[in-house]
Amino acid sequence: MTSYFVRRFLLILPTFIGVTILVFTLTRLVPGGPIERMLNEAALAGAEGGATISSGFDGRGGSVLSDEQIEQLKRYYGFDKPVVLSYFDWLGKVFRLDLGTSTRYTEPVWETIKSRLPISIFYGVATLILTYGVCIPLGIVKAIKHKTAFDNLSSALVFFGYAIPSYVVGIACLTLFAANLEWFPLSGFVSDDFDDLTLFGKALDILDHAALPLIAYLAGSFAVTTMLMKNSLMDNLAADYVRTAIAKGMAFRRAVFAHACRNSLIPLATSFGNTITLVITGSFLIEKIFNIDGFGLLGFESLVERDYPVVMGILVISSLLFLVGNILSDICVAFVDPRVKFGSGGSNQ
Amino acid sequence: MSLLNLNPQTIKQLKRFRSIKRGYWSSVLLAVLLVLCLVAELLVNSRALMVSYDGEWFFPTYTSLKPGTTFGLDYAYETNYRELRAKFEEEDEGNWVLMPPVPYNAFENDLKVGSYPPNPPSFEDEHYLGTDSTGRDIVARLVYGFRIAIAFSGLLLIFNYVAGIIIGCAMGYFGGAFDLLFQRVIEIWSNIPFLYVIMIVASVVVPSFLTLVIVMAALGWMQLTWNMRTSTYKEKGREYVSAARALGAGNVRIVGSHILPNTIAVIVTFVPFSIASGVTFLTALDYLGFGLPPPTPSWGELLSQGTNQLQAPWIVTSVVVAMVVILLMVTYVGEAIREAFDPKQFTYYE
Numbered sequence A: 001m002t003s004y005f006v007r008r009f010l011l012i013l014p015t016f017i018g019v020t021i022l023v024f025t026l027t028r029l030v031p032g033g034p035i036e037r038m039l040n041e042a043a044l045a046g047a048e049g050g051a052t053i054s055s056g057f058d059g060r061g062g063s064v065l066s067d068e069q070i071e072q073l074k075r076y077y078g079f080d081k082p083v084v085l086s087y088f089d090w091l092g093k094v095f096r097l098d099l100g101t102s103t104r105y106t107e108p109v110w111e112t113i114k115s116r117l118p119i120s121i122f123y124g125v126a127t128l129i130l131t132y133g134v135c136i137p138l139g140i141v142k143a144i145k146h147k148t149a150f151d152n153l154s155s156a157l158v159f160f161g162y163a164i165p166s167y168v169v170g171i172a173c174l175t176l177f178a179a180n181l182e183w184f185p186l187s188g189f190v191s192d193d194f195d196d197l198t199l200f201g202k203a204l205d206i207l208d209h210a211a212l213p214l215i216a217y218l219a220g221s222f223a224v225t226t227m228l229m230k231n232s233l234m235d236n237l238a239a240d241y242v243r244t245a246i247a248k249g250m251a252f253r254r255a256v257f258a259h260a261c262r263n264s265l266i267p268l269a270t271s272f273g274n275t276i277t278l279v280i281t282g283s284f285l286i287e288k289i290f291n292i293d294g295f296g297l298l299g300f301e302s303l304v305e306r307d308y309p310v311v312m313g314i315l316v317i318s319s320l321l322f323l324v325g326n327i328l329s330d331i332c333v334a335f336v337d338p339r340v341k342f343g344s345g346g347s348n349q
Numbered sequence B: 001m002s003l004l005n006l007n008p009q010t011i012k013q014l015k016r017f018r019s020i021k022r023g024y025w026s027s028v029l030l031a032v033l034l035v036l037c038l039v040a041e042l043l044v045n046s047r048a049l050m051v052s053y054d055g056e057w058f059f060p061t062y063t064s065l066k067p068g069t070t071f072g073l074d075y076a077y078e079t080n081y082r083e084l085r086a087k088f089e090e091e092d093e094g095n096w097v098l099m100p101p102v103p104y105n106a107f108e109n110d111l112k113v114g115s116y117p118p119n120p121p122s123f124e125d126e127h128y129l130g131t132d133s134t135g136r137d138i139v140a141r142l143v144y145g146f147r148i149a150i151a152f153s154g155l156l157l158i159f160n161y162v163a164g165i166i167i168g169c170a171m172g173y174f175g176g177a178f179d180l181l182f183q184r185v186i187e188i189w190s191n192i193p194f195l196y197v198i199m200i201v202a203s204v205v206v207p208s209f210l211t212l213v214i215v216m217a218a219l220g221w222m223q224l225t226w227n228m229r230t231s232t233y234k235e236k237g238r239e240y241v242s243a244a245r246a247l248g249a250g251n252v253r254i255v256g257s258h259i260l261p262n263t264i265a266v267i268v269t270f271v272p273f274s275i276a277s278g279v280t281f282l283t284a285l286d287y288l289g290f291g292l293p294p295p296t297p298s299w300g301e302l303l304s305q306g307t308n309q310l311q312a313p314w315i316v317t318s319v320v321v322a323m324v325v326i327l328l329m330v331t332y333v334g335e336a337i338r339e340a341f342d343p344k345q346f347t348y349y350e
Helices: A003-027 A034-048 A051-057 A067-077 A085-095 A109-144 A149-163 A166-180 A200-236 A240-246 A252-264 A266-270 A274-278 A285-289 A295-304 A308-336 B008-017 B019-038 B079-090 B138-174 B178-189 B194-204 B208-221 B222-236 B240-246 B251-262 B263-288 B299-308 B311-339
Strands: B048-053 B056-058 B096-098
Touching: A003 A308, A003 B178, A003 B194, A003 B208, A034 A085, A109 A149, A109 A200, A109 A252, A109 A274, A109 A285, A109 A308, A149 A200, A149 B311, A166 A200, A166 A285, A166 B056, A166 B138, A166 B299, A166 B311, A200 A252, A200 A266, A252 A266, A266 A285, A266 A308, A266 B208, A285 A295, A285 B194, A285 B263, A295 A308, A295 B194, A308 B138, A308 B194, B008 B019, B008 B178, B008 B311, B079 B096, B138 B178, B138 B208, B138 B251, B138 B263, B138 B299, B138 B311, B178 B222, B194 B208, B194 B263, B208 B263, B222 B263, B251 B263, B263 B299, B263 B311, B299 B311
Parallel strands: none
Antiparallel strands: B048 B056, B048 B096
């Protein structure tokens, strides 16, 4: 088993190289690469008198650069070399933990990413706690009260959450509760006067801002987790060992909580590691909708503004988290379920 | 496996599907919507259904464009049928124009003097759900956006199914090195941060309809492949396969006419969910601005307009309601199919 996980960890490397090489080549090979695009957009922005897109040029505004400057830019970002060479240059830097310099903020990519991470981690952890905190009890109650009014009613809600993608829930919440009813703030992570608030006020402020995004995040995993819990508990309740326990005189409650529940948690462990990746993948849309300055919004903005060093940096971190998350899931499963044996024709699916 | 000679098993499944009312009626309604979508030009269009001018009848919907001069107007570009209708009504000479229920197409900006779009819903202007921020009719954008999204998901489905069925069956049936190789490929492939990579691709190449389908298919074929592999692998061990082989059937015949029909549950069950995820995904990409290029009508683009213009709640409301209704129906159908093909009964301890 250990050897299996060691192999899995070793497999991270080729996968990681595969993913990055794919994206790296794409950003280079296409005609009208980033530099040309930057120039075009700078020219366009200059023509429109706007300075929104040209921020990558350090206040040089919309002026079209001279050939020499373009060459300099190309050299600076490694566009003057063949793809393979510049890829290995880049990869070498990544292994030395240097992700390059953001074209937009002109600071190291890692610093930019690091400054956004706490917000994303806050949402990731809060979602994790909420998901398991809500879904496990709900699943248990639904299984015990199978086919009662409560079960049917909550099933409708679960079904709704299952059919509707979380970003639509987010947009609906934003329009209804923030824009129309004005119960919650429209966007952001904290208010403008956050620094002046008391500690309690700060906590309240964060909660106030976090309520709607958390609903949206929760909507994404709510249905699947609840039903997984319900179904696996029902499977276990029908199993012989629970029947035996009750036949021997154990109270039904105790049979459920001491025996059936523990075993029902196993399928949930499969998805545990993936919640790490929720911090990254789930957040593009929701962070954009609620304008939360986290990892996802950074990725989105750097794509819009063609800040490729940041784009690649985020790809590096998110694919690493993705890979580690998947392995973590498997470790969780192996940990809670001694019957699982990886390594003999095993797979991660 | 002809369609008319349904085997008893299939008939039973169809009956079970029909008995699940919610799913059955959703599928009927969806089918009606799809048909209406195909002829959307007759329902939502700026071209008239029928024009009677000087005793002659015109049906401009599907013909090449008719310049204004055709109807005695003083311009040579395409006739504005709404104005023509108003003109005919004013003149009252027996000429008339029959417009579709929603007399706008998805691209024209209906700008009015003295009002700035987005305009709220108005029956008088025949903008039943209002206009978006450039004055385009929301009903038209929704209908044509839906058609594109469904066509997109359908095409994506075909790509994914061709890849999934061929590779999945081969993996399950042949096993061995081929299976191992593709297991690794799938493992690597499913570790790609899907949405982000598509966004990167779309930011580099402005995607056309087809490139977007291909890119998404290239990144999304694994799920079905994996399920096909599992079920082919299971079927391969059954006696009927050995029997077929003993009778001298070749690999292609065994897979094609013996194993494949028996994995139909997997194939069919996936259809509604693939469609739903295709629509969801395209909308998300469009919302982020990395989907189909403007001015393609799309739900995601409307959503993004709506969230930027929260003072115009009719934009968001229309799209969200449309999405909720469609996705709920598709999911109802999906659940019903799943239940019809794989009735999972819980024996429950009381």
